[in-house]
Each structure stands twice: as structure tokens, then as C-alpha cells.
Amino acid sequence: MQTILGLDFGSSNIVVVMQNEGLILKESNLVSVRRTTNGYTLECVGNQSNKLLGKTGDNITTFSPVGFGEIVSFDYAVILLKQLLEKIHLKPSFLNPIKLVLLLPVGMQEQEIQKYMELCHAVKIKDVVIVPGIIASALGENINISANSAKMVVDIGGGTIDCAVINMNHVVCGSTLALGGRTLDSMIVEFIQKKYGVTIGLKTAQNLKEDIGSLYQNDSSTMQVSCIDNETMLVDTIEVSAKDVFDSMTMFLDELIRVIETTIIQLPPELAADVTRNGITITGGYSKIVGLEKYLRTKLGINILVSNESDIAAQKGLTRLVNNINLLETVTQK
Numbered sequence: 001m002q003t004i005l006g007l008d009f010g011s012s013n014i015v016v017v018m019q020n021e022g023l024i025l026k027e028s029n030l031v032s033v034r035r036t037t038n039g040y041t042l043e044c045v046g047n048q049s050n051k052l053l054g055k056t057g058d059n060i061t062t063f064s065p066v067g068f069g070e071i072v073s074f075d076y077a078v079i080l081l082k083q084l085l086e087k088i089h090l091k092p093s094f095l096n097p098i099k100l101v102l103l104l105p106v107g108m109q110e111q112e113i114q115k116y117m118e119l120c121h122a123v124k125i126k127d128v129v130i131v132p133g134i135i136a137s138a139l140g141e142n143i144n145i146s147a148n149s150a151k152m153v154v155d156i157g158g159g160t161i162d163c164a165v166i167n168m169n170h171v172v173c174g175s176t177l178a179l180g181g182r183t184l185d186s187m188i189v190e191f192i193q194k195k196y197g198v199t200i201g202l203k204t205a206q207n208l209k210e211d212i213g214s215l216y217q218n219d220s221s222t223m224q225v226s227c228i229d230n231e232t233m234l235v236d237t238i239e240v241s242a243k244d245v246f247d248s249m250t251m252f253l254d255e256l257i258r259v260i261e262t263t264i265i266q267l268p269p270e271l272a273a274d275v276t277r278n279g280i281t282i283t284g285g286y287s288k289i290v291g292l293e294k295y296l297r298t299k300l301g302i303n304i305l306v307s308n309e310s311d312i313a314a315q316k317g318l319t320r321l322v323n324n325i326n327l328l329e330t331v332t333q334k
């Protein structure tokens with residue numbers, strides 16, 4: 001019996017779903033290695049690595065082998081995937097074949113797609129079908145993708161902004177920007193450094209973004225965070241405001257607006273009219289930022305749709321796909 005799995009190798013989160021089971025694994029896309037006198041040894045992967053972030057000395061490095069929509073370190077990507085599959089007791093083999101539904105960003109070059117295929121082959125998964133991640137996100141949001149009425153979906157994850165227009169089961173126009181929540185974390189660190197002369201960790205920046213980040217410019221939330229004073233090099237505490245977080249995100253927000261506008265401009269008039277009428281659905285982790293719907297609606301003049309579970313739209317759509325082979329057939333990238 002063939003096992004049907006779905007894999008979303010996101011820049012922040014790796015999600016695995018199984019036919020009839022639903023979500024079976026969600027782990028951080030991270031690998032930690034320890035430097036030794038003879039080179040590097042594997043320390044840990046996934047959620048365990050996440051716990052180490054910002055808490056280790058120079059001898060341990062934690063990184064994402066897949067990020068911003070591409071495989072950065074093939075060998076560590078293989079190690080990570082293999083370990084995670086073992087964790088859920090899956091050992092693909094001739095006797096235990098796996099069919100994998102793999103989500104990828106829109107507009108990926110053939111060469112990069114081949115690398116993802118090789119990654120799957122390296123963990124002994126031979127039968128791989130590719131579906132654009134944005135289609136899974138649309139399905140997760142219960143969008144009727146088969147209709148002849150174009151819908152725009154924008155997924156904002158940890159490493160990419162995937163912006164696409166879907167009509168009659170296919171992506172008719174779309175692009176991927178190598179910008180995401182992780183880029184924002186670095187931008188927040190930089191902003192705080194310049195404004196307050198202190199250094200905060202990336203994890204602290206991520207917490208600021210998720211806990212007080214807001215696109216309402218008059219949001220008065222604040223948060224105390226630990227930092228290192230750049231002059232004295234001593235540990236200190238500063239109060240960061242929601243306005244600080246907003247100010248560090250302006251370049252990112254400008255790019256987000258630009259990619260949406262550019263995509264709409266490229267559309268034939270009928271499809272552009274559909275998108276304007278249907279509104280734009282936002283998914284991915286960043287869709288949870290406070291005030292996103294109003295911010296985009298005001299900037300674009302188009303209705304913006306953000307659901308309660310918009311952050312797990314791709315996972316929900318992938319689950320629908322592994323459970324419905326006919327649906328999978330209609331959206332598989334040939």
C-alpha cells in the first residue's frame with residue numbers, strides 16, 4: 001500500500017500531512033551543527049534547534065537549509081528531512097513506497113525544481129507530484145479555484161511573498177519575492193540598533209513582530225526586551241513600541257504593495273476586474289499581523305480577506321489534496 005504524504009518545506013515551518021490522518025508533523029526548518037576540531041557534527045534539528053536559537057556560543061551554528069524559496073544547503077536539507085521522517089516513523093523504501101505532494105512557490109525555475117526532486121529522491125521518495133503552494137493556500141481558504149472567475153491569493157510566509165492570480169484550477173499570473181517574516185526580524189534588529197544603540201537577538205525581534213507588531217499607526221502597545229548596549233557591552237532592557245516595529249517594516253510593506261499592484265497591472269482587463277470584484281485573500285504567518293486587512297484595503301482600494309486560520313491555509317489545502325486524488329490531479333503542475 002502506498003502512503004500519500006503532503007510536504008510544505010516552508011522557510012520557517014516544515015509541515016507534513018498524511019492521507020486520512022491530517023497533520024502529522026510541524027517542525028522548525030532549522031539545523032544546528034557543532035564545530036569540532038575535525039569539522040562539524042550534527043547537534044539537533046527542527047524544534048529542538050529552535051530552542052537553541054540565540055542561546056549558544058560560537059561553537060554551535062543554527063541555520064535553515066531551505067529558505068527564501070530555495071535549497072541553500074542540499075546536504076543539510078537531506079539530513080533534516082530524513083530525521084523528521086524518521087521521527088514520524090516513516091522509512092520510505094521499495095516495500096514502503098510513498099507518494100509525495102510537494103508544495104513549491106510560483107514561478108520557480110526548472111533547475112531549482114530539479115533540486116527539490118533530488119532532495120526527495122535522496123530520502124528515497126521517488127513518486128513526487130508538485131503543486132503550487134498558493135493553490136494549496138487557496139484550497140485551504142475554501143476558494144472555488146475551478147470557477148472561471150479570477151481570485152488573487154497572497155501568501156506571506158517566513159521567507160517568501162507568493163502573489164498569484166488563480167483561474168480555472170491554474171495560476172494565470174504570479175511571482176515570488178524572496179522576502180518574508182524572517183527578513184522582517186533582521187529589519188527590526190537593524191532598526192533597534194540604529195534608534196537605540198543596542199543589539200537585540202533575532203528571536204526577540206520575532207517576538208516583537210508577533211506580539212506587538214501592528215499596522216495601525218496609532219497602536220500604543222509596548223514591550224520590554226533585553227538587549228546589549230553597544231557602547232558599554234552590558235546587558236540592558238529597553239521599551240520598544242508598536243510604532244518602532246511598524247517603522248522597521250515600511251520597506252517590506254512597500255514591496256508587498258508593489259508586487260500586488262504589478263501583478264494586477266499585468267492581467268487582461270477581465271481578470272483584473274474579477275480580482276477587484278472578488279477581493280484579495282491573504283494567507284501565511286504574516287497574515288496574522290494586527291491591522292493588515294485595513295492597511296492593505298486603504299492602500300489598494302480593494303477588499304482584503306483574512307480568515308481566522310489564514311496562517312495554516314497551505315496546511316489545510318495540502319490536507320484536502322492528499323485526501324482527494326481527483327482534486328490533486330486537476331492542480332498538479334505538469
Ligand SMILES: Nc1ncnc2c1ncn2[C@@H]1O[C@H](COP(=O)(O)OP(=O)(O)OP(=O)(O)O)[C@@H](O)[C@H]1O
Pocket residue numbers: 009010011012013014068069156157158159160161180181182206209210211213283284285286287288289290311
Ligand atoms: N502574529 C504574527 N504577526 C506577524 N508575523 C507572524 C505572526 N505569526 C507568525 N508570523 C510570522 O510568520 C512567519 C512564518 O509563516 P509561515 O509558517 O507561513 O512561513 P513558511 O511557510 O515556513 O515560509 P515560506 O512560505 O515563506 O517558505 C514567521 O516569520 C513568523 O514570525
Ligand SMILES: [Mg+2]
Pocket residue numbers: 008010011133155157158284314
Ligand atoms: Mg509557506
